Amino acid sequence: MAWKVINHQIILDRPPYLRVRQEQVEVRPGQVIDDFYQVDLVEFAMVIPFLENGKVLVIRQYKHGPRKEIYGFPAGLLDPGEAPDIAARRELLEETGLEAPSLQGLGHFINDGNQGCGGGHYFYATGCRRVARPDPGDLEDFAYLELTPDEITQAIRAGQFAVIHHAAAWGLWTMLGQR
Structure with missing residues (x-):
């Protein structure tokens, strides 16, 4: 009820x-x-970018929540009226300079079961290729790594993905996306 x-x-x-x-x-x-x-x-969109070589482009950056440098995937807030898939493609291009011929949804989930706290729209993209220079904005300094799926799982186990949304995105892909 x-x-x-x-x-x-x-x-x-x-x-x-x-x-x-x-x-x-x-x-x-x-x-x-x-x-x-x-x-x-504000709701956000996140995308796991699979490159043409089968590796995943991962961003290493400082996040103030955990107060340390962590690994993660391209993500950002939805603009007013923006569809989640459009936001995912926009964030992918802005943060990495990549475009993807294929973008698949992994679901929409609320951050907190009682307080709400917004929600996330999760995606993965395949066949990503660089079409522009990354332009992540003035508050974000990024380094980029190309990791294999096994290396991402190991990095999550090692605590290098310190924000749950990024680890959850990978868990969703392992359950829903790769099969």
Whole structure:
């Protein structure tokens, strides 16, 4: 049974990136929670880029969340009204200079089961080839590695993919994409 939102109040609003709401929700008849928080974040798209040689282009960069340099795949926020597959292709081109003749979806998942916290659209691309110089923006300094699928799995086990979305994308590909 879906919970019923009785009332809500925005307690923090920093468009377009963040909104925090305090909700009063009825979880079942007669049981009300007065301070259930929801976090609205912009959705993102992520793409695992398989090169023509069968390797995957991985980005090594500093991420402030884990406060260290990590491995990851091209990803970024969806622009207002932008379709997830278009965002994935845009991020792939901006961050790596690659285009892909084939882009396949791996699914859409919410970040947090209770608070929401936005969601991710996961893709993999095959036959990627360089068509431009990467232009990741002024806040991002990237290094690039070409890794085999086995090397990516080893890097995840070693903790080099420190953001769950990137490790989850690889898990989705191993379950859904490679078969």
